[in-house]
Amino acid sequence: MEAPAKALAKEQPKLIVSIGPHVHDVESTAKIMWTVSAALLPAVIMSVIYFGMPAIMVILVCLLTSLAAEAGMQWLLKKPITLTDGSAFLTGLLLALNLPANAPLYIPFIGSVVAIMIAKQLFGGLGYNIFNPALVGRAFVLISFAKIMTTFVAPATTFMALDAKTTATPLVLLKEEGISKLLEIYHTKALLYRDLFLGNRAGSLGETSVIALLLGAAFLLAKRYITWHIPIPFIATVGILTWIFGGKDGLMTGDPILHMMSGGLILGAFFMATDYVTGPSVRSAQVVFGICAGILTTLIRLKGGYPEGVMFAILLMNCFAPLLDRGMRSRVFGKAEAKGVKK
Amino acid sequence: MSNNVSLGTLFKNGVFGENPVFRLALSLCPAVAVTSGVKNGFLMGAAVLFVMTMTNVTVSLLRNFINPKVRIPSYVFITATWVTVIDQVMSAYQRAVYKEMGLYIMLIVAFAIILSRAEMFASKNKLLPSFVDGVGMGVGFLLALMLLGVFREFLGKGSLWGAQILPGKPLLIAIMPTGGFFAMGLVMGWLNWIDRKFFGGTGGGGGGHH
Amino acid sequence: MWQHVLTIFIASALINNFVFTRYLGLCIFFGVTKRMETAIGMSFTFTAVMLVEAVLNWVIYTYVMVPYHLGFLKIVIFIGTVAAFVQAADTIMKKVAPALYYKLGIYLALIVTNCIILAVPLLNADENYSLFESMALAVGSGLGFSLALIIMASIREKLELADVPKSFQGLPISFVLTGLIALAFLGFSGMITL
Amino acid sequence: MKDILKITLPLVVIFVVAGIIMGVTYQHTYPVRFQAEKKEKEEALKEMAPSATDPIKPAGTWTVANKAYEYYEATSNGKPVDYIAETAGKGYSSYIKMLVSLGPDMKISDVKVLDMNETPGLGDQILEKSFLDQFKGKSLSQIVLVKGETKENIQAVSGATYSSRGVTNGVKDAVQLLVDKYGAGIKMAAQEVAK
Amino acid sequence: MEATTIKAEATFSGGVHPAGEKELTAHKPSIRAAIPKRVIIPLSQHIGAPTKPLVVVGQEVKKGEKIGETTGFVSAPVHASVSGKVVALGNFPHSLGMDVPSVVIESNGKDEWVAGLKETADYNLLNPDELKKMVQDAGIVGMGGATFPTHVKLSPPKEKPIDVVILNGAECEPYLTSDHRLMLEKPTEIIEGLKILMKILGVKKGYIGIEANKPDAIESMKKAAAGSPDIHVWPVKVKYPQGAEKMLIKAIAGRTVPAGGLPMDVGVVVQNVGTAEAIYNAVRYGRPLIERYVTVTGRGVKEPKNFIVRIGTPFAQLVEEAGGLTDSAAKVIAGGPMMGMSQYTLDVPVIKGTSGITVLPKSEVSTKSYGPCIRCGRCIDVCPMKLQPSLIGIFIEKGHYLDAKDYNLMDCFECGSCTFVCPANRPIVQWVKKAKKELAKKKN
Numbered sequence A: 001m002e003a004p005a006k007a008l009a010k011e012q013p014k015l016i017v018s019i020g021p022h023v024h025d026v027e028s029t030a031k032i033m034w035t036v037s038a039a040l041l042p043a044v045i046m047s048v049i050y051f052g053m054p055a056i057m058v059i060l061v062c063l064l065t066s067l068a069a070e071a072g073m074q075w076l077l078k079k080p081i082t083l084t085d086g087s088a089f090l091t092g093l094l095l096a097l098n099l100p101a102n103a104p105l106y107i108p109f110i111g112s113v114v115a116i117m118i119a120k121q122l123f124g125g126l127g128y129n130i131f132n133p134a135l136v137g138r139a140f141v142l143i144s145f146a147k148i149m150t151t152f153v154a155p156a157t158t159f160m161a162l163d164a165k166t167t168a169t170p171l172v173l174l175k176e177e178g179i180s181k182l183l184e185i186y187h188t189k190a191l192l193y194r195d196l197f198l199g200n201r202a203g204s205l206g207e208t209s210v211i212a213l214l215l216g217a218a219f220l221l222a223k224r225y226i227t228w229h230i231p232i233p234f235i236a237t238v239g240i241l242t243w244i245f246g247g248k249d250g251l252m253t254g255d256p257i258l259h260m261m262s263g264g265l266i267l268g269a270f271f272m273a274t275d276y277v278t279g280p281s282v283r284s285a286q287v288v289f290g291i292c293a294g295i296l297t298t299l300i301r302l303k304g305g306y307p308e309g310v311m312f313a314i315l316l317m318n319c320f321a322p323l324l325d326r327g328m329r330s331r332v333f334g335k336a337e338a339k340g341v342k343k
Numbered sequence B: 001m002s003n004n005v006s007l008g009t010l011f012k013n014g015v016f017g018e019n020p021v022f023r024l025a026l027s028l029c030p031a032v033a034v035t036s037g038v039k040n041g042f043l044m045g046a047a048v049l050f051v052m053t054m055t056n057v058t059v060s061l062l063r064n065f066i067n068p069k070v071r072i073p074s075y076v077f078i079t080a081t082w083v084t085v086i087d088q089v090m091s092a093y094q095r096a097v098y099k100e101m102g103l104y105i106m107l108i109v110a111f112a113i114i115l116s117r118a119e120m121f122a123s124k125n126k127l128l129p130s131f132v133d134g135v136g137m138g139v140g141f142l143l144a145l146m147l148l149g150v151f152r153e154f155l156g157k158g159s160l161w162g163a164q165i166l167p168g169k170p171l172l173i174a175i176m177p178t179g180g181f182f183a184m185g186l187v188m189g190w191l192n193w194i195d196r197k198f199f200g201g202t203g204g205g206g207g208g209h210h
Numbered sequence C: 001m002w003q004h005v006l007t008i009f010i011a012s013a014l015i016n017n018f019v020f021t022r023y024l025g026l027c028i029f030f031g032v033t034k035r036m037e038t039a040i041g042m043s044f045t046f047t048a049v050m051l052v053e054a055v056l057n058w059v060i061y062t063y064v065m066v067p068y069h070l071g072f073l074k075i076v077i078f079i080g081t082v083a084a085f086v087q088a089a090d091t092i093m094k095k096v097a098p099a100l101y102y103k104l105g106i107y108l109a110l111i112v113t114n115c116i117i118l119a120v121p122l123l124n125a126d127e128n129y130s131l132f133e134s135m136a137l138a139v140g141s142g143l144g145f146s147l148a149l150i151i152m153a154s155i156r157e158k159l160e161l162a163d164v165p166k167s168f169q170g171l172p173i174s175f176v177l178t179g180l181i182a183l184a185f186l187g188f189s190g191m192i193t194l
Numbered sequence D: 001m002k003d004i005l006k007i008t009l010p011l012v013v014i015f016v017v018a019g020i021i022m023g024v025t026y027q028h029t030y031p032v033r034f035q036a037e038k039k040e041k042e043e044a045l046k047e048m049a050p051s052a053t054d055p056i057k058p059a060g061t062w063t064v065a066n067k068a069y070e071y072y073e074a075t076s077n078g079k080p081v082d083y084i085a086e087t088a089g090k091g092y093s094s095y096i097k098m099l100v101s102l103g104p105d106m107k108i109s110d111v112k113v114l115d116m117n118e119t120p121g122l123g124d125q126i127l128e129k130s131f132l133d134q135f136k137g138k139s140l141s142q143i144v145l146v147k148g149e150t151k152e153n154i155q156a157v158s159g160a161t162y163s164s165r166g167v168t169n170g171v172k173d174a175v176q177l178l179v180d181k182y183g184a185g186i187k188m189a190a191q192e193v194a195k
Numbered sequence E: 001m002e003a004t005t006i007k008a009e010a011t012f013s014g015g016v017h018p019a020g021e022k023e024l025t026a027h028k029p030s031i032r033a034a035i036p037k038r039v040i041i042p043l044s045q046h047i048g049a050p051t052k053p054l055v056v057v058g059q060e061v062k063k064g065e066k067i068g069e070t071t072g073f074v075s076a077p078v079h080a081s082v083s084g085k086v087v088a089l090g091n092f093p094h095s096l097g098m099d100v101p102s103v104v105i106e107s108n109g110k111d112e113w114v115a116g117l118k119e120t121a122d123y124n125l126l127n128p129d130e131l132k133k134m135v136q137d138a139g140i141v142g143m144g145g146a147t148f149p150t151h152v153k154l155s156p157p158k159e160k161p162i163d164v165v166i167l168n169g170a171e172c173e174p175y176l177t178s179d180h181r182l183m184l185e186k187p188t189e190i191i192e193g194l195k196i197l198m199k200i201l202g203v204k205k206g207y208i209g210i211e212a213n214k215p216d217a218i219e220s221m222k223k224a225a226a227g228s229p230d231i232h233v234w235p236v237k238v239k240y241p242q243g244a245e246k247m248l249i250k251a252i253a254g255r256t257v258p259a260g261g262l263p264m265d266v267g268v269v270v271q272n273v274g275t276a277e278a279i280y281n282a283v284r285y286g287r288p289l290i291e292r293y294v295t296v297t298g299r300g301v302k303e304p305k306n307f308i309v310r311i312g313t314p315f316a317q318l319v320e321e322a323g324g325l326t327d328s329a330a331k332v333i334a335g336g337p338m339m340g341m342s343q344y345t346l347d348v349p350v351i352k353g354t355s356g357i358t359v360l361p362k363s364e365v366s367t368k369s370y371g372p373c374i375r376c377g378r379c380i381d382v383c384p385m386k387l388q389p390s391l392i393g394i395f396i397e398k399g400h401y402l403d404a405k406d407y408n409l410m411d412c413f414e415c416g417s418c419t420f421v422c423p424a425n426r427p428i429v430q431w432v433k434k435a436k437k438e439l440a441k442k443k444n
């Protein structure tokens, strides 16, 4: 858009000519992406505290592979290489936080490659992908290596290695054995909630520590990088529905708090359902998006064959995002009135 | 098309130039559905090959005999007949496979590829060209299915034609529904790329017809 | 009984979605779903025809083919009824509801050589479904197919604008896309056991 | 009139010829198919009761998940060697059809999966010998699915818990049935021995 | 601040908050710029038909003498702003881009008014048509930037009765303070002008909308309006583009101008405060529009100031009077940074619509190129017209003009809010302008 300034009078300085506006807001794509990554730092730290070295390895492999895949694919397609915009970095990070710490390293590798190359670049790169790359990556490896991906280990006692003993995630236990089993392990609800809140439980790297995630989320909300329109309805819907239908003994006997804090809900709702690119951008559509995602999550958790539904819920809603945006675009200023006027 | 093209070209055309799956993008359903293994792909391809050839031949033979007004129904009926035959045979002699893909065998009757060849080619040509065209198209279809089959079975099961080659199952997803679509998309794109790279093709994937 | 009917309905619409898990109707699916209006028109026509076909063929199958051991003729007979019905619908619509005809008539033409229409009665015959079960399967599959068409149409609109690598433009990317949708639909797997 | 004939006559001919073709094929393939089905079933049963010498014959039918299934007695020269039951269990995405055979001691001698449609790579791990062989020699009370190590009971295939449960339930039902039907007689025999 | 706290400030939904930067000049009383040695007076300074020259090279003219005659109804005459000699007739650079036919007058320094300017002390005895005639002859056009001939606005068709006149003192553009100073220095003139407007349109309600960040202006206008019960001063929320007439009408009159419609569709006429003042001068003293308030500002000039400037004065002179350009000066904008147009030369003259000259230093000029839309939805949030700028932008970028049109491209009034907030730095307004041109081409 810049045109070389042609100075007429000699004493005049070279003037830059461009079409307005000539001032710009401070935000930039790079800043947003990197800041969101920064907001995930608490969760990263917690995951390292709980799962130690293996966690670090998974995260590193994801980040490096993602960046390499992005650069490589852009090079192949002869596009400018845009690693500084931070979106590939963020994708890698989020994928890592979605994997179990005990995953052998080829899983984060394959996951990242699929996420960036197939889910993102094949569709035209940043801004054009239909599905959440990180989640596509995760779903892909989940299906391909379901056995590994559905066996979790308890937080490690030593830094360098994980204890071999595998334990089921709270949700699996809840689904398989019921709340009683959970209480057997955690003794009291208070303790159960506390451990969920702090993240002392089996699960994917990033999903375990509710408090860490909420910290990051609060930061992003404050900076207006994400808004309430998707996450809050999402989480609330899950809470309400699980409270109504989640109980083994009749309606209204479910445990909403447990459901809201377990699984990938907090991570998914605040950091993944909020992905600009793959969600609707009309605010009202975002609320619907959130509610539907909540319904699907609950449906899968309670009725589906799989203990955790957040990932599939978000992916399913990604399909509908364009439709929602299309159907719910707000009425243009004065369009209604325009009908009255004859031209 | 007319008879003055040599039979050889006619055959090659069916296999490559106008490959029913990758070029004409006709009859995609079975191409994705039954290619989780090489063997299934082959048998499906064989079935289609049989029906295509027989239908082409029959139609060509009867071309002066059938009144244009009722030709489409007649072609459909003829196809249906041959499909019934192959369906019966398979269900008797290939029971295991038939369990998996019987539905698609029966659905051969609905493949536009067959009807369109009958309508576009066989009804206008003599016996021999029609036969060759049928075989060409059929083989093209068969090869396409086997290519996908190899791709998917190897990745998904680590085996080829049931024979285990790799110790484990590298990428299970390859043999699941989603894998089918991925494989199809990636192979198509790959072929387009080769075409553009080495044969100066224009390479946007075909239109999409049954 | 009714619960089973409902189960079949939901299952065939979501879990065993024709396009995403049964690979049926792909030609249409990839062929013509770009404009929303088209997608909706097709959805409507197909669902309607599927229902009619299901009923029609169920009657024939249960009261003619089974008693007289003509099961082996089902391919010929089913495709026959499809062709006949489409022909009839075409002429009748042209006379009775020309307006509707101009909206949906074009799609009727595509139906004869489309596998989903035929698949419904075949599946019903395989499973020996009762009349209502057959109808549930038909409507469920129809709606499932419609869902697929509409999702695809809305996404294609977005895809139009993306600079997809040359070799992948058109069908290849559509296939990958469908693969991803199917991946998402796996979320429904295991929800219902038939 | 004339051209109507011109149009229809060929069609009629085609129909007739086609009819004949299809008819003939049917005639030839039908018996093959019939034999094959019969043979498959017999062989399956035979495998379940290798020691049976007499042909294995149906002893009655029972229903699981409101579908009818048969059960059989396998005898060798009149003496029962095995009791076999067709059964099914609700798996992850399908009903898993099985044959279960029970020795006179009311302990499982074999389990065979006839038909299932579970997720390839996940659910279909229940076909693996290592899983099915766990059932051999177990008695009704032991048929309980547990996740994690076990010798006493049945260990779920991880990643396929639902399918494993399907198999276990199906087997349990079958054993229950056979015990109810034949268990009593056996107990008496046992008591006699005790005296 | 009592003024602002009277009532919750009225506003519209959407909009952005660029840094005001008005403190650079807000407190500085405006001074008369020196009489320029030569003025370049474009023959078209308004929307509509250009005027045809009434003078020839070498001819002597006096201040206020008509030098360009209208050629149609939607047009306004042009007058000499100094007395002196016509030295050139020809095409000269114009702040709206292309070169246009202009009259160049060399001042003889005498600065004497043309004879026969009719003063009217008791102008409120005149009837609407006479008043409207005076406005037309004085060559008054919208001074808020639109430069739409005012007498045309004042002649609404029968079927669209007007019942409200709104004076636009919002001045939501960053940097600019000319309207602000005008309201402080000429409040009574503005109110009188408003009364004349109301009389011409036979209207009982007169409103003045002023952004709440100008409490002193609000005060001074209130004082001036004290005597007149029909006139109300509304503080409006500080937000861009509060000054856009559709938004202002929404905020003050609570009426929504139909998409593709005009203020008169809802019985409203909006005029800039400067326009009102000009009208008063025209009616009271018979003076044509030959000078206006101009803010020269930005960190690219040494001493930002407000000036009262003769139409036709070259930018260069004003910049000099403002202490000259700083070394870092990089961009000269006619108007404010949001809607103004950047200039490639300082030779362009001030015209009737020039409310300010903003000079930005290199450090404030972004040269970053744009990236793909990440669908963050910010533009949708801020678009005062409730459009989907993101999609419109993408469609145009890919040449799908018709789709852009489906997404209401035509309702965009190019306020630039979307472009201002876009983190991907996408030049949406430019695309919009381009697409509108293309579509126009397609039509004919």
Ligand SMILES: Cc1cc2nc3c(=O)[nH]c(=O)nc-3n(C[C@H](O)[C@H](O)[C@H](O)COP(=O)(O)O)c2cc1C
Binding pocket: A028, A030, A031, A032, A034, A035, A038, A084, A085
């Ligand atoms: C490794 C790296 C880390 C960054 N971390 C942050 C950060 O934490 N917060 C932030 O606002 N910007 C961060 N940035 C963004 C830079 O400040 C700068 O905005 C961006 O790199 C500009 O890239 P561009 O010139 O290609 O738009 C980071 C950039 C890089 C390369």
Ligand SMILES: Cc1cc2nc3c(=O)[nH]c(=O)nc-3n(C[C@H](O)[C@H](O)[C@H](O)COP(=O)(O)O)c2cc1C
Binding pocket: A143, A146, A150, A151, A168, A172, A305, A306, A307, C186, C187, C189, C190, D092, D093, D118, D119, D120, D122, D123, D124, D147, D157, D158, D159, D160, D161, D162, D163, D164
């Ligand atoms: C797409 C998909 C397909 C699945 N298929 C099966 C299956 O066929 N059989 C099964 O038991 N579980 C299946 N599962 C459920 C998961 O494997 C589930 O986590 C597992 O059965 C629980 O066992 P675990 O407690 O050992 O993790 C499937 C899950 C998904 C997401």
Ligand SMILES: Cc1cc2nc3c(=O)[nH]c(=O)nc-3n(C[C@H](O)[C@H](O)[C@H](O)COP(=O)(O)O)c2cc1C
Binding pocket: E141, E142, E143, E144, E145, E146, E147, E148, E168, E169, E170, E171, E172, E173, E241, E242, E243, E244, E245, E246, E270, E271, E272, E273, E275, E339, E413, E414, E415
């Ligand atoms: C984005 C935008 C911002 C505007 N801001 C102002 C403003 O601050 N003050 C103003 O007088 N006119 C502003 N205008 C022009 C008004 O919309 C309107 O044309 C003008 O007030 C009419 O009065 P006039 O004809 O006397 O200029 C703006 C227009 C647009 C499109």
Ligand SMILES: Cc1cc2nc3c(=O)[nH]c(=O)nc-3n(C[C@H](O)[C@H](O)[C@H](O)CO)c2cc1C
Binding pocket: A032, A033, A036, A087, A088, A090, A091, A092, A094, A120, A125, A126, A127, A128, A129, A131, A132, A133, A134, A135, A225, A226, A271, A272, A273, A274, A275, A276, A277, A278, E374
């Ligand atoms: C708030 C926010 C959330 C994001 N969430 C994800 C995510 O869940 N997965 C992902 O791959 N990228 C995510 N990104 C990065 C980027 O938007 C994403 O890779 C795009 O889909 C790439 O086109 C996110 C970005 C932002 C600003």
Ligand code: SF4
Binding pocket: B112, B208, B209, B210, C027, C028, C031, C032, C110
């Ligand atoms: S029906 Fe027609 S349009 Fe649709 S896919 Fe087949 S040929 Fe193409």
Ligand code: SF4
Binding pocket: A281, E372, E373, E374, E375, E376, E377, E378, E379, E380, E389, E390, E393, E418, E421, E422, E423, E424, E425, E426
């Ligand atoms: S603000 Fe820019 S990046 Fe965000 S949606 Fe609008 S156009 Fe896209």
Ligand code: SF4
Binding pocket: C160, E399, E400, E401, E402, E403
């Ligand atoms: S609307 Fe116009 S621009 Fe958009 S896709 Fe269709 S033809 Fe192309």
Ligand code: SF4
Binding pocket: E382, E383, E384, E385, E386, E387, E389, E411, E412, E413, E414, E415, E416, E417, E418, E419, E428, E429, E432
């Ligand atoms: S789209 Fe037009 S009206 Fe809306 S914000 Fe952008 S420039 Fe302003």
Ligand code: FES
Binding pocket: B026, B027, B028, B029, B030, B110, B111, B112, B209, B210, C023, C024, C025, C026, C027, C028, C114, C115, C116
């Ligand atoms: S083969 Fe199924 S629609 Fe064409």
